[in-house]
Amino acid sequence: EVQVVESGGGLVQPGGSLRLSCAASGFTFSSYWMHWVRQAPGKGLVWVSRINGDGSSTNYADSVEGRFTISRDNAKNTLYLQMNSLRAEDTAVYYCARDGDSWYWGQGTLVTVSS
Amino acid sequence: DIVMTQSPDSLAVSLGERATINCKSSQSVLYSSNNKKYLAWYQQKPGQCPKLLIYWASTRESGVPDRFSGSGSGTDFTLTISSLQAEDVAVYYCQQYYSPPYTFGQGTKLEIK
DSSP states (O other): OEEEEEOEEEEEEETEEEEEEEEEEEEOGSSEEEEEEOOOTTTTEEEEEEEETTOEEEEEOTTTTTTEEEEEETTTEEEEEEEOOOOOOOOOOEEEEEESOOOOOOOOOEEOOOO | OOEEEEESEEEEEEETTEEEEEEESSSOOOOOTTEEEEEEEEEETSSSOOOOEEETTTEEEOOOOOOEEEEEOEEEEEEESSSGGGGOEEEEEEEEESSSSSOOOOEEEEEEE
């Protein structure tokens, strides 16, 4: 069974950093593009970033370019999102998703940026 | 960036009646080399992650009831629920995955009339 499970969310002050993780199982992790998508409280879905199977190609939303870094460790079947210079508007539930004909989503992890 | 615009923003339909949600992309999401439309539909209930309903604009995800169907051309798409059930109350989103950033529509809130 395909599973992706996010972790690492929490409360962080503006300007701070946080690293999210996404543990994958049930599929050949290195064969798939992976994505991060976020959803601010009461708002819609916003795509954040993606990375290819071997980690050599990445894309970012303009709103996070230069502050967030997506990466992966295929030996550990884990996807990461390093978030620096966090702002209040980065407060959201962050979802990890596996690419493919149909995307598989995790349950999300909440990041709150507040003083 | 491709802008996805859904209509209406909210919709109230009687149980057993048809519900129709529209999604328009600012440019075509049809990839000519494989004739596939890079458009998905999601359902999201409060406190839950999005659930994939439809991909390639019209392919129903495994396990999704057949009352859900998707259709459309390169820029105009429709999600139809043929006979609304109480459990279909949710917010519905379209998403293009033709080119990054993989943009979503703003969402359509579906309620029971």
